[in-house]
Amino acid sequence: MAKLDTPLKKAKGLGSVKEGADHFWNQRITAIALVPLAIWFVFSLVKTVGGGYGEAFNWVNNPLNAFLLIMFISIGFYHAYLGVKVVIEDYIHCECVKIGAIIFMQLSTVFATAAAVLSIIRIYFEG
Amino acid sequence: MSEKSNNKLKKVDRPTSPHLTIYKPQITSVLSITHRITGVFMTVGAFVLAAWVIALGESYEMYNCVADILSSAVGRIFLLGWVFALFFHLCNGVRHLFWDAGYGFSIRAVNISGWLTILTSLFLTYLAISCASHQLGGYLWQN
Numbered sequence: 239m240a241k242l243d244t245p246l247k248k249a250k251g252l253g254s255v256k257e258g259a260d261h262f263w264n265q266r267i268t269a270i271a272l273v274p275l276a277i278w279f280v281f282s283l284v285k286t287v288g289g290g291y292g293e294a295f296n297w298v299n300n301p302l303n304a305f306l307l308i309m310f311i312s313i314g315f316y317h318a319y320l321g322v323k324v325v326i327e328d329y330i331h332c333e334c335v336k337i338g339a340i341i342f343m344q345l346s347t348v349f350a351t352a353a354a355v356l357s358i359i360r361i362y363f364e365g
Numbered sequence: 366m367s368e369k370s371n372n373k374l375k376k377v378d379r380p381t382s383p384h385l386t387i388y389k390p391q392i393t394s395v396l397s398i399t400h401r402i403t404g405v406f407m408t409v410g411a412f413v414l415a416a417w418v419i420a421l422g423e424s425y426e427m428y429n430c431v432a433d434i435l436s437s438a439v440g441r442i443f444l445l446g447w448v449f450a451l452f453f454h455l456c457n458g459v460r461h462l463f464w465d466a467g468y469g470f471s472i473r474a475v476n477i478s479g480w481l482t483i484l485t486s487l488f489l490t491y492l493a494i495s496c497a498s499h500q501l502g503g504y505l506w507q508n
Contacts, residue, residue, distance in 0.1 A: 266462065266465060269458050269461075269462060270462065272455075272458075273455060273458070273459065276451055276455050277455070280448060280451060280452075280489075280493050281492075281493065281496065284493055284496045284497050284500065285496070285500065286500075287496075287497045287500040287501060288500045288501045288502075289500075290432070291421070291425050291428045291429065291432070294421055294428065294432075295421060298418065298421060298422075307418070311411070311414065311415065311418070314411055315411055315415075318404070318407065318408040318411050321404045321405075321408070322404070322405060322408055325401060325404075325405060346412075347411075350411070350412055350415040351415070353415060353419055354414070354415040354418045354419060356422075357418050357419045357421065357422030357423070358418060358422070360422045361418075361421060361422045
Protein backbone atom coordinates (compact mmCIF):
# COMPACT_ATOMS: atom_id res chain seq x y z
CA MET A 239 0.00 0.00 0.00
CA ALA A 240 3.08 2.24 0.18
CA LYS A 241 2.56 3.07 -3.51
CA LEU A 242 -0.38 5.31 -2.60
CA ASP A 243 1.79 7.66 -0.52
CA THR A 244 3.50 10.51 -2.35
CA PRO A 245 6.50 12.41 -0.94
CA LEU A 246 4.60 15.74 -1.23
CA LYS A 247 1.71 14.37 0.83
CA LYS A 248 4.15 13.16 3.49
CA ALA A 249 5.84 16.53 3.61
CA LYS A 250 2.57 18.47 3.86
CA GLY A 251 0.96 16.02 6.29
CA LEU A 252 -2.22 15.72 4.20
CA GLY A 253 -4.44 12.76 3.31
CA SER A 254 -3.54 9.29 4.46
CA VAL A 255 -0.19 10.41 5.79
CA LYS A 256 -0.61 8.28 8.92
CA GLU A 257 -1.74 4.68 8.43
CA GLY A 258 -5.10 4.96 6.65
CA ALA A 259 -4.27 2.72 3.69
CA ASP A 260 -2.66 0.08 5.91
CA HIS A 261 -5.66 0.21 8.25
CA PHE A 262 -8.09 -0.31 5.35
CA TRP A 263 -6.02 -3.15 3.91
CA ASN A 264 -5.44 -4.97 7.23
CA GLN A 265 -9.14 -4.71 8.08
CA ARG A 266 -10.02 -6.46 4.80
CA ILE A 267 -7.32 -9.14 5.02
CA THR A 268 -8.36 -10.07 8.57
CA ALA A 269 -12.05 -10.00 7.49
CA ILE A 270 -11.34 -12.56 4.74
CA ALA A 271 -9.44 -14.80 7.18
CA LEU A 272 -12.24 -14.54 9.76
CA VAL A 273 -15.02 -15.73 7.40
CA PRO A 274 -14.05 -19.45 7.51
CA LEU A 275 -12.63 -19.18 11.06
CA ALA A 276 -15.86 -17.71 12.51
CA ILE A 277 -18.06 -20.35 10.82
CA TRP A 278 -15.74 -23.10 12.09
CA PHE A 279 -15.71 -21.58 15.59
CA VAL A 280 -19.49 -21.50 16.07
CA PHE A 281 -20.32 -24.88 14.52
CA SER A 282 -17.38 -26.63 16.15
CA LEU A 283 -17.82 -25.15 19.65
CA VAL A 284 -21.59 -25.70 19.62
CA LYS A 285 -20.93 -29.47 19.59
CA THR A 286 -19.41 -29.19 23.08
CA VAL A 287 -22.52 -27.53 24.54
CA GLY A 288 -23.73 -29.38 27.64
CA GLY A 289 -20.52 -31.40 27.91
CA GLY A 290 -19.10 -29.40 30.82
CA TYR A 291 -15.43 -28.89 31.67
CA GLY A 292 -14.22 -32.22 30.23
CA GLU A 293 -15.81 -31.72 26.82
CA ALA A 294 -14.54 -28.11 26.60
CA PHE A 295 -11.03 -29.14 27.69
CA ASN A 296 -10.87 -31.95 25.12
CA TRP A 297 -12.06 -29.56 22.43
CA VAL A 298 -9.13 -27.17 23.01
CA ASN A 299 -6.77 -30.12 23.58
CA ASN A 300 -7.29 -31.25 19.97
CA PRO A 301 -4.33 -29.99 17.85
CA LEU A 302 -6.44 -28.67 14.95
CA ASN A 303 -8.92 -26.95 17.29
CA ALA A 304 -6.10 -25.39 19.33
CA PHE A 305 -4.45 -24.05 16.16
CA LEU A 306 -7.68 -22.68 14.68
CA LEU A 307 -8.74 -21.18 18.03
CA ILE A 308 -5.40 -19.35 18.34
CA MET A 309 -5.89 -18.03 14.79
CA PHE A 310 -9.52 -17.02 15.47
CA ILE A 311 -8.75 -15.23 18.74
CA SER A 312 -5.63 -13.39 17.59
CA ILE A 313 -6.96 -12.34 14.17
CA GLY A 314 -10.36 -11.59 15.72
CA PHE A 315 -8.90 -9.28 18.38
CA TYR A 316 -6.79 -7.46 15.80
CA HIS A 317 -9.84 -7.00 13.53
CA ALA A 318 -11.85 -5.82 16.56
CA TYR A 319 -9.14 -3.32 17.49
CA LEU A 320 -9.09 -1.91 13.94
CA GLY A 321 -12.88 -1.63 13.89
CA VAL A 322 -13.32 -0.11 17.35
CA LYS A 323 -10.52 2.38 16.58
CA VAL A 324 -12.62 3.78 13.72
CA VAL A 325 -15.73 3.93 15.92
CA ILE A 326 -13.74 5.81 18.60
CA GLU A 327 -12.34 8.21 16.00
CA ASP A 328 -15.85 8.85 14.65
CA TYR A 329 -17.71 9.43 17.91
CA ILE A 330 -15.17 10.77 20.44
CA HIS A 331 -14.23 14.32 19.59
CA CYS A 332 -12.09 15.29 22.59
CA GLU A 333 -8.55 14.58 21.36
CA CYS A 334 -7.10 13.39 24.68
CA VAL A 335 -10.03 11.04 25.45
CA LYS A 336 -9.85 9.73 21.87
CA ILE A 337 -6.12 8.95 22.06
CA GLY A 338 -6.57 7.46 25.54
CA ALA A 339 -9.41 5.20 24.38
CA ILE A 340 -7.42 4.01 21.35
CA ILE A 341 -4.35 3.24 23.50
CA PHE A 342 -6.58 1.42 26.00
CA MET A 343 -8.16 -0.67 23.19
CA GLN A 344 -4.78 -1.52 21.69
CA LEU A 345 -3.26 -2.60 25.02
CA SER A 346 -6.32 -4.53 26.23
CA THR A 347 -6.75 -6.47 22.96
CA VAL A 348 -3.04 -7.38 22.90
CA PHE A 349 -3.20 -8.37 26.58
CA ALA A 350 -6.32 -10.53 26.10
CA THR A 351 -4.85 -12.16 22.97
CA ALA A 352 -1.60 -13.04 24.75
CA ALA A 353 -3.39 -14.41 27.84
CA ALA A 354 -5.86 -16.47 25.77
CA VAL A 355 -3.17 -17.89 23.45
CA LEU A 356 -0.98 -18.82 26.44
CA SER A 357 -3.95 -20.59 28.03
CA ILE A 358 -4.67 -22.55 24.82
CA ILE A 359 -1.02 -23.63 24.63
CA ARG A 360 -1.15 -24.74 28.32
CA ILE A 361 -4.31 -26.79 27.69
CA TYR A 362 -2.75 -28.28 24.55
CA PHE A 363 0.36 -29.48 26.42
CA GLU A 364 -1.56 -30.74 29.46
CA GLY A 365 -3.41 -33.43 27.50
CA MET B 366 -15.90 35.02 7.93
CA SER B 367 -16.02 37.91 10.40
CA GLU B 368 -16.26 37.38 14.16
CA LYS B 369 -19.73 38.94 14.20
CA SER B 370 -21.41 36.73 11.60
CA ASN B 371 -19.74 33.67 13.13
CA ASN B 372 -21.42 34.41 16.45
CA LYS B 373 -24.76 34.88 14.73
CA LEU B 374 -24.53 31.44 13.11
CA LYS B 375 -23.72 29.74 16.39
CA LYS B 376 -26.95 30.93 18.04
CA VAL B 377 -29.22 29.14 15.54
CA ASP B 378 -29.94 25.61 16.73
CA ARG B 379 -29.96 23.86 13.36
CA PRO B 380 -30.23 20.06 12.96
CA THR B 381 -26.79 18.58 12.48
CA SER B 382 -25.70 16.17 9.78
CA PRO B 383 -26.37 13.26 9.14
CA HIS B 384 -29.98 14.14 10.17
CA LEU B 385 -30.61 10.76 11.78
CA THR B 386 -33.75 11.98 13.52
CA ILE B 387 -35.54 13.16 10.38
CA TYR B 388 -34.28 10.56 7.92
CA LYS B 389 -36.58 7.67 7.02
CA PRO B 390 -34.85 4.43 8.10
CA GLN B 391 -33.78 2.47 5.03
CA ILE B 392 -32.34 -1.03 4.77
CA THR B 393 -28.97 0.42 3.71
CA SER B 394 -28.65 2.79 6.69
CA VAL B 395 -30.12 0.34 9.21
CA LEU B 396 -27.74 -2.45 8.16
CA SER B 397 -24.81 -0.03 8.20
CA ILE B 398 -25.36 1.02 11.81
CA THR B 399 -26.19 -2.59 12.79
CA HIS B 400 -22.81 -3.60 11.34
CA ARG B 401 -21.10 -1.19 13.75
CA ILE B 402 -23.25 -2.15 16.74
CA THR B 403 -22.67 -5.89 16.18
CA GLY B 404 -18.93 -5.24 15.77
CA VAL B 405 -18.64 -3.36 19.06
CA PHE B 406 -20.89 -5.93 20.79
CA MET B 407 -18.68 -8.77 19.51
CA THR B 408 -15.58 -7.00 20.83
CA VAL B 409 -17.11 -7.41 24.29
CA GLY B 410 -17.81 -11.05 23.35
CA ALA B 411 -14.16 -11.55 22.34
CA PHE B 412 -13.07 -10.55 25.85
CA VAL B 413 -15.61 -13.01 27.29
CA LEU B 414 -14.24 -15.74 24.99
CA ALA B 415 -10.72 -14.90 26.22
CA ALA B 416 -11.94 -15.11 29.86
CA TRP B 417 -13.61 -18.45 29.08
CA VAL B 418 -10.46 -19.99 27.58
CA ILE B 419 -8.25 -18.55 30.38
CA ALA B 420 -10.58 -20.07 33.00
CA LEU B 421 -10.52 -23.39 31.11
CA GLY B 422 -6.72 -23.46 31.28
CA GLU B 423 -6.57 -22.29 34.91
CA SER B 424 -8.78 -24.74 36.84
CA TYR B 425 -11.94 -26.83 36.96
CA GLU B 426 -13.47 -24.50 39.59
CA MET B 427 -12.73 -21.32 37.67
CA TYR B 428 -14.16 -22.83 34.47
CA ASN B 429 -17.39 -23.79 36.25
CA CYS B 430 -17.67 -20.28 37.64
CA VAL B 431 -17.50 -18.77 34.10
CA ALA B 432 -19.69 -21.54 32.65
CA ASP B 433 -22.36 -20.92 35.32
CA ILE B 434 -22.56 -17.24 34.39
CA LEU B 435 -22.72 -18.04 30.65
CA SER B 436 -25.39 -20.74 31.08
CA SER B 437 -27.65 -18.56 33.22
CA ALA B 438 -30.77 -17.09 31.57
CA VAL B 439 -29.05 -13.73 31.03
CA GLY B 440 -25.88 -15.51 29.86
CA ARG B 441 -27.84 -17.46 27.24
CA ILE B 442 -29.48 -14.32 25.93
CA PHE B 443 -26.03 -12.75 25.53
CA LEU B 444 -24.69 -15.91 23.83
CA LEU B 445 -27.64 -15.86 21.43
CA GLY B 446 -26.91 -12.18 20.77
CA TRP B 447 -23.23 -12.88 20.10
CA VAL B 448 -24.05 -15.75 17.71
CA PHE B 449 -26.46 -13.54 15.76
CA ALA B 450 -24.01 -10.60 15.85
CA LEU B 451 -21.26 -12.84 14.49
CA PHE B 452 -23.33 -14.16 11.58
CA PHE B 453 -24.81 -10.77 10.77
CA HIS B 454 -21.41 -9.05 10.82
CA LEU B 455 -19.98 -11.92 8.75
CA CYS B 456 -22.69 -11.75 6.06
CA ASN B 457 -22.71 -7.97 5.91
CA GLY B 458 -18.89 -8.04 5.90
CA VAL B 459 -18.93 -10.25 2.79
CA ARG B 460 -21.32 -7.66 1.27
CA HIS B 461 -18.73 -4.97 2.09
CA LEU B 462 -15.95 -7.03 0.48
CA PHE B 463 -17.98 -7.22 -2.74
CA TRP B 464 -18.40 -3.43 -2.65
CA ASP B 465 -14.64 -3.05 -2.07
CA ALA B 466 -14.08 -5.15 -5.20
CA GLY B 467 -16.41 -2.78 -7.09
CA TYR B 468 -19.56 -4.92 -7.35
CA GLY B 469 -23.18 -4.48 -6.29
CA PHE B 470 -23.62 -0.72 -6.07
CA SER B 471 -26.99 -0.33 -7.81
CA ILE B 472 -30.04 0.46 -5.64
CA ARG B 473 -31.56 -2.88 -6.64
CA ALA B 474 -28.34 -4.76 -5.77
CA VAL B 475 -27.87 -3.13 -2.32
CA ASN B 476 -31.50 -3.86 -1.44
CA ILE B 477 -31.26 -7.50 -2.55
CA SER B 478 -27.90 -8.06 -0.81
CA GLY B 479 -29.27 -6.34 2.30
CA TRP B 480 -32.25 -8.67 2.59
CA LEU B 481 -29.99 -11.62 1.73
CA THR B 482 -27.74 -10.58 4.65
CA ILE B 483 -30.70 -10.53 7.05
CA LEU B 484 -32.13 -13.86 5.89
CA THR B 485 -28.76 -15.66 5.80
CA SER B 486 -27.70 -14.42 9.25
CA LEU B 487 -31.07 -15.40 10.75
CA PHE B 488 -30.84 -18.84 9.11
CA LEU B 489 -27.26 -19.45 10.35
CA THR B 490 -28.25 -18.30 13.86
CA TYR B 491 -31.22 -20.69 13.80
CA LEU B 492 -28.88 -23.50 12.64
CA ALA B 493 -26.38 -22.87 15.46
CA ILE B 494 -29.10 -22.58 18.10
CA SER B 495 -30.80 -25.78 16.96
CA CYS B 496 -27.41 -27.57 17.12
CA ALA B 497 -26.96 -26.33 20.70
CA SER B 498 -30.53 -27.33 21.53
CA HIS B 499 -29.92 -30.79 20.07
CA GLN B 500 -26.81 -31.16 22.29
CA LEU B 501 -28.94 -30.41 25.33
CA GLY B 502 -31.56 -32.97 24.31
CA GLY B 503 -33.90 -30.37 22.88
CA TYR B 504 -34.18 -28.33 26.08
CA LEU B 505 -32.24 -25.16 25.39
CA TRP B 506 -33.94 -22.97 27.97
CA GLN B 507 -34.56 -25.51 30.74
CA ASN B 508 -31.30 -27.42 31.33
